[in-house]
Amino acid sequence: MKIAGLSLAALLLGALSFTAPAAQASSLYQDLGEQRGIELLMEEMLFNIADDRRIRHHFVETDMAHLHQMLSEQICELAGGPCVYSGEEMVESHTGLDISRGDFNALVEALQLAMDDNDIPVGVQNRLLALLAPMHHEIVNL
Amino acid sequence: MRYRSLSAALLLGCSMTIAHAADGGLLATGGVTSIEGSAGGGIVPWAVLGSYAEDDEWGGTVTLSQASVDDFRLSVMGASLNYRNRVEFSLARQTFDLSSIGGELNQNIFGVKYRVAGDLIYGNLPQISAGIQYKENTRFGLPDAVGAQRDSDFDAYLAVSRAWLAGPFDRTWLVNATVRATRANQIGLLGFGGDKSDSHELVAELAAGVFLHRSLAVGMEYRQKPNNLNFADEDDWVSAFVAWFPTKSVSITGAFLDLGDIAGLESQQGYYLSLQAAF
Numbered sequence: 001m002k003i004a005g006l007s008l009a010a011l012l013l014g015a016l017s018f019t020a021p022a023a024q025a026s027s028l029y030q031d032l033g034e035q036r037g038i039e040l041l042m043e044e045m046l047f048n049i050a051d052d053r054r055i056r057h058h059f060v061e062t063d064m065a066h067l068h069q070m071l072s073e074q075i076c077e078l079a080g081g082p083c084v085y086s087g088e089e090m091v092e093s094h095t096g097l098d099i100s101r102g103d104f105n106a107l108v109e110a111l112q113l114a115m116d117d118n119d120i121p122v123g124v125q126n127r128l129l130a131l132l133a134p135m136h137h138e139i140v141n142l
Numbered sequence: 143m144r145y146r147s148l149s150a151a152l153l154l155g156c157s158m159t160i161a162h163a164a165d166g167g168l169l170a171t172g173g174v175t176s177i178e179g180s181a182g183g184g185i186v187p188w189a190v191l192g193s194y195a196e197d198d199e200w201g202g203t204v205t206l207s208q209a210s211v212d213d214f215r216l217s218v219m220g221a222s223l224n225y226r227n228r229v230e231f232s233l234a235r236q237t238f239d240l241s242s243i244g245g246e247l248n249q250n251i252f253g254v255k256y257r258v259a260g261d262l263i264y265g266n267l268p269q270i271s272a273g274i275q276y277k278e279n280t281r282f283g284l285p286d287a288v289g290a291q292r293d294s295d296f297d298a299y300l301a302v303s304r305a306w307l308a309g310p311f312d313r314t315w316l317v318n319a320t321v322r323a324t325r326a327n328q329i330g331l332l333g334f335g336g337d338k339s340d341s342h343e344l345v346a347e348l349a350a351g352v353f354l355h356r357s358l359a360v361g362m363e364y365r366q367k368p369n370n371l372n373f374a375d376e377d378d379w380v381s382a383f384v385a386w387f388p389t390k391s392v393s394i395t396g397a398f399l400d401l402g403d404i405a406g407l408e409s410q411q412g413y414y415l416s417l418q419a420a421f
C-alpha cells in the first residue's frame with residue numbers, strides 16, 4: 001500500500017518534471033553528477049576542444065584554468081545547482097572572437113563526446129544541450 | 143599544471159592544418175537524400191540542405207536508393223551540392239521497373255533549394271526553404287498512352303523544418319511540413335498533367351521523427367498526391383523509416399512503404415533502402 005502510494009507519487013513527480021522546467025532543471029544538476037560531475041565534464045570538453053583542429057586556435061591565448069572554472073559555475077547554475085556564475089555575460093566574452101556557426105557546432109560536439117565518455121544518458125545530454133542552444137545568438141558571428 | 147600542458151597542446155596543434163570534408167553542421171542535420179534528389183527524408187523534401195556545409199563551406203552528397211513494392215521497383219542515383227548551408231543543387235536519375243507489367247520508365251530531376259530563413263536548431267525561426275524541381279520524363283510512351291499531357295514540368299515547394307532538442311521523453315524530435323505545387327503523375331514517372339486535370343495543385347507533405355540517440359532516428363512521412371489521370375486512381379504515400387548516421391560521411395536509411403494503388407495495381411507495399419555518402 002505504502003509502496004504503491006510511493007510509486008504513484010514518483011509517477012506524478014515524473015509527470016510534473018516533464019512539464020515544469022524548474023523541477024527538471026534542479027534534477028539536471030543531479031543527473032550531471034552535481035558539482036564534481038560538471039567539473040569533470042567541462043574538463044573533458046576542454047581537452048576535446050584542444051584536440052579539435054577546427055576550433056582550438058580560438059583558445060590559444062585563453063587562461064584555460066579560469067575558463068574551466070567559469071564554465072563549471074555557469075553550467076552548474078544553469079542546471080539548477082547551488083552555484084552563482086561570476087563571469088562575464090556571453091555577448092561580452094565572445095565579441096570579437098570571430099566564432100562561426102561551425103565553431104559553435106564543433107564545441108557542441110566536444111561536449112557531446114565528453115558526455116558520452118562520462119556515461120551521461122541521452123536524455124540528460126539533450127536537456128543540457130537544450131539549455132545551451134538558446135545562447136547561439138549571443139556567441140556566434142559577433 | 144594540467145592546464146599548462148593543455149595550452150601547450152593548443153599552441154602546437156594550431157600550426158597543423160589539413161583539408162577536410164565539410165563538417166560544420168551537427169550530425170544528421172543534413173537529413174538524407176529523398177527519392178527526388180533533394181535533401182529530406184525518403185519521400186518528402188525537407189527544409190534541410192544536404193551535407194554538413196556551414197559558414198563558407200561547400201558540401202556534397204552522393205546517394206543510391208531503391209524502393210521495392212509488390213509490382214514495381216524504383217532505383218535512384220542522386221547527387222547534391224550545398225554552398226554555405228544556403229543553397230542546394232541536386233540531381234536525381236530515376237529508373238522505374240514495371241516488374242510485373244514489363245518495361246521501365248525513366249526520369250531525371252534537377253533541383254534547387256534555397257534556405258530562406260531560420261535554422262533547424264538555433265534561434266526563434268524554424269528553417270524555411272523554398273525549392274524547385276525540374277523533372278523530365280525520358281520514356282514518355284506509356285505515360286502518353288495513359289493520358290499524361292506532357293513529358294516535363296516544374297514542381298515548386300516551400301518546406302519548414304524544426305528540431306526540438308529535448309522534446310517528449312527528453313529525446314530530440316524533428317518535424318517537417320512541406321507544401322508543393324505539382325501536376326506530376328506518380329511524382330512524374332507517369333508524366334505531368336492528365337485527361338482528368340491539367341493544372342498545378344497544392345499538396346501537403348509531412349514528416350516527423352525522433353532521435354533515439356544522436357545517430358539513430360525513426361519516424362514517419364506522408365505525401366499527398368494529385369490525381370490527374372482517368373485510367374487509374376493515384377493514392378497518397380506513407381512511409382515509416384529508420385535512419386542511421388554512423389558518421390558524418392555515411393548514412394543508411396531503411397523504410398517500410400505503403401504507396402497505395404499505382405497504375406491500377408492495388409495496394410503497393412514494400413521496402414526502401416538508401417545509402418548516402420557525404421563530403
Ligand code: HEM
Pocket residue numbers: 055058059061062063067070071074086087088089093094097099103104105107132133135136139
Ligand atoms: C553555448 C556555448 C558556450 C558557452 C556556454 C560558453 C561559455 C563561456 C564562458 C562561461 C566563458 C568565460 C567568460 C569569462 O571569462 O568571464 C567563455 C569564454 C570563452 N569562450 Fe565561450 N562559450 C560557448 C561557446 C564558445 C565557442 C563556440 C567558442 C569558440 C569556438 C568559445 C570561445 C571562448 C573563448 C576563446 C573564451 C575565452 C575568452 C578569453 O580568453 O577571455 N566559446 N565562454
